[in-house]
Amino acid sequence: NDIDGGISFYPHFTNRQGDTWIYSISALDFIEQMDELAKDGKIDLEDKSLEPVKIYHSISEDDNPILMFLDLKK
Numbered sequence: 062n063d064i065d066g067g068i069s070f071y072p073h074f075t076n077r078q079g080d081t082w083i084y085s086i087s088a089l090d091f092i093e094q095m096d097e098l099a100k101d102g103k104i105d106l107e108d109k110s111l112e113p114v115k116i117y118h119s120i121s122e123d124d125n126p127i128l129m130f131l132d133l134k135k
Contacts, residue, residue, distance in 0.1 A: 082133070083129070084131070091127050
């Protein structure tokens with residue numbers, strides 16, 4: 062998330078308990094944000110062990126939006 066240097070994340074929806082945040086982002090915006098993080102040295106786009114990097118390499122600009130789920134720790 063944006064607190065620790067990741068992609069900016071502001072939930073569009075939450076579950077009833079409020080501990081799961083749901084956000085959607087267009088494929089193009091996701092690609093652009095990942096490129097920006099790589100340029101700033103915050104993420105290595107060659108480290109394919111990271112799930113966001115796997116997604117980055119498997120999508121194109123005109124793909125469907127990406128849903129992100131964030132489970133908050135207690």
